[in-house]
Amino acid sequence: MPDTESSAAPSVRVAALYRFTRFANHTALREPLLAICKANDIRGTLLLASEGINGTIAGSPEGIDAVLAHIRALPDCADVDVKFSAASSMPFHRMKVRLKREIVTMGQPGIDPRYTVGTYVDPAEWNDLIADPETIVIDTRNDYEVAVGTFERAIDPKTATFRDFPDWFRAQRVRLLGEGKAPKVAMFCTGGIRCEKSTAFLKQEGVEEVFHLKGGILKYLETVPEEESLWRGECFVFDQRVTVGHGLAEGSYGLCHACRRPVSDADRASPLFEEGVSCPACHAERTDAQRESYRERQRQELRAARQGLTHVGAVFADGHDDK
Known part of the structure; x- marks a missing residue:
């Protein structure tokens, strides 16, 4: 997927990225990755686990390019998913590269989005899917994120953490899907990574027609014109911009x-x-x-x-x- 940048010319470039892969020794990747980030005055947080890499970084366009070149050279990371946006000032105070058990914490054994995942839906096709009354639309983000903005018709699980999502779904499954043939389920999250796991989880639970928004809310807000949008409110982001709106403009929160x-x-x-x-x-x-x-x-x-x-x-x- 080609990397596309926000149409604004940012003083600070922000890159949100993730890649599910299998690192044989993710701990050995930490210090070289941290070193190239610091050498290029890049700040933010990157997570490394045996299942891949995830995070958001910010800095000059040249510095971001240098770090992304390093990441793309890691095993099976040439096609790392990257979404760019702009910040008027540096949204992070320091650079951290953390070693984790999961790059997005769900706590469910056997979930591997490389092999089982929902059907990707491009932002241009998302409106038709979620406007269909036969589609169940689920926001997989946490309660405080949903509170500042979400899609029309979306169900809010009111979860405090993503780890709570599996229990919520199992408890609500019959109410949501009924006992016959399950309806289509469309799920979305900020940048796409939580949906990689949540759709894989639903497939593992036996739900057949599962879809997720490719590139997440960020790609939708970047590419879908505001006058055509079914998004309401702003989107919480995990940096000091706090929220963004249509066109990925900095929000009001x-x-x-x-x-x-x-x-x-x-x-x-x-x-x-x-x-x-x-x-x-x-x-x-x-x-x-x-x-x-x-x-x-x-x-x-x-x-x-x-x-x-x-x-x-x-x-x-x-x-x-x-x-």
Whole structure:
């Protein structure tokens, strides 16, 4: 699949990528990959597991090209899936290459999207599929992501993590699909990787007609004109842009630095919102002692910013293993 860039001319280029493959020794790949990222002043998070590579990185176009050339030279990674977008400023504070058990955590043994996966649907054909009343449309993302935007008719599983999806589906299967011949099931996620596993999971569970949006929401928002779109709202992304909209333009949401959930203008107006400390979604989840700790961290970050420094605590909690 050819790599296509957002029509905007970004000061910072963002590349979201993944590839399911089998690395014989993924741990040996970490240091060379980290070294080339640092040599090219690239920041973000990349995950390596025996099942492949996943992540989002940002930097200059030349630096991104150099890192992608390195990744494409890895075993069976010449066709790594990459989606480009733009950021007005660097959306990450540092570069991390992490070793994981899975590049997207589902926790289900025997799932291998290289061999069993749903039918890919191009963004240009997605509207017809999900507008069909005989199609069940499922958003495979987490609850806080769905809250800021989703497709018309999409079912929200209200899961806290992708690991919860299999249990949710098994519990809801009869209600969703009935007991006769199952309807078509169309699923989608941010960049496509969660759907690789969720469609493989449904196929393993015996569901025959399973489809997923090729390239994910990001490719849909990039390529489908807004006037034809069935997307409503914005799309949460796992970097400091927080959300993007049609054309992959940066969105309107901020980020709660206590819980890493998106916050809207209405959230910011709430008495439960305190910059760097709490938001309406997490205020009841934290103790007074935790909030005081967050206040101290916020004070230190503001002090560092005034001095032109990056505080060590100012690191985005990247969620690529759950994307």
